[in-house]
Amino acid sequence: MRSLTASELLGAWEAGYPHTSAGRALALLGAAFPERSLGELARLPVGARDALLLALREGTFGGAISGLVACPRCGEQVELAFEVGDIRVPSGPAAPEVLEVERAGHAVRFRLPDSRDLAALASGRQPAGPGQMLARCVVEARREGAHVEVRELPEDVVGAISSAMEAADPQARVELATTCPGCGHGWAAGFDIAEFLWREVEAWAQRLLRDVHTLASLYGWSEEHILAMSPWKRQRYLELVGR
Numbered sequence: 001m002r003s004l005t006a007s008e009l010l011g012a013w014e015a016g017y018p019h020t021s022a023g024r025a026l027a028l029l030g031a032a033f034p035e036r037s038l039g040e041l042a043r044l045p046v047g048a049r050d051a052l053l054l055a056l057r058e059g060t061f062g063g064a065i066s067g068l069v070a071c072p073r074c075g076e077q078v079e080l081a082f083e084v085g086d087i088r089v090p091s092g093p094a095a096p097e098v099l100e101v102e103r104a105g106h107a108v109r110f111r112l113p114d115s116r117d118l119a120a121l122a123s124g125r126q127p128a129g130p131g132q133m134l135a136r137c138v139v140e141a142r143r144e145g146a147h148v149e150v151r152e153l154p155e156d157v158v159g160a161i162s163s164a165m166e167a168a169d170p171q172a173r174v175e176l177a178t179t180c181p182g183c184g185h186g187w188a189a190g191f192d193i194a195e196f197l198w199r200e201v202e203a204w205a206q207r208l209l210r211d212v213h214t215l216a217s218l219y220g221w222s223e224e225h226i227l228a229m230s231p232w233k234r235q236r237y238l239e240l241v242g243r
């Protein structure tokens with residue numbers, strides 16, 4: 001991974017802006033991993049994608065993460081603070097492209113969910129529902145050797161597929177054991193690096209544009225010139241102009 005310049009990160013923000021979460025994550029990764037094509041990045045299983053997003057976050061904004069999450073019982077805002085290293089799953093061998101589960105007379109071949117699936121489900125072009133992701137990912141389902149529709153798969157077969165997906169791509173699901181200091185309720189809070197990193201990039205970009213606006217207005221410098229300055233130097237000029 002290359003560390004991104006201010007100009008490159010701003011470009012990725014602009015490229016990702018019109019998209020839903022999956023497309024935004026791809027825009028960030030496309031800038032950080034130019035040696036990989038967007039098609040290749042889009043086909044990465046969600047957990048493998050998230051491992052790259054975590055590396056990008058660590059290289060761009062550092063490893064410490066903090067945020068607020070609402071207690072599901074009393075609604076109080078609870079602070080979460082952890083390190084990227086705390087939620088990083090050690091990378092194992094890449095999962096096979098097609099996995100297989102045999103359960104209760106059923107044999108199901110399927111692939112892991114990737115960014116194309118997330119984007120398709122978020123686009124609303126397909127009716128969203130719990131079975132939609134499965135329908136996209138199942139390659140072939142058979143019962144006693146005969147073809148069977150995904151929607152006809154029994155619950156325990158669906159559960160076995162979910163478990164196999166999770167085991168093959170463990171970084172896709174990050175949960176943090178959390179306790180509410182207000183009411184004592186304990187729960188596993190989910191953490192989505194794609195959403196989180198995008199919000200950070202957005203806040204960073206808006207601050208940066210404001211700074212460019214300030215310096216360009218006062219000194220007449222170009223955006224390119226201002227972005228090429230180190231953040232440290234930019235900040236010194238902003239202090240001089242009282243911002």
Ligand SMILES: [Zn+2]
Pocket residue numbers: 071072073074075076180181182183184185
């Ligand atoms: Zn609470």
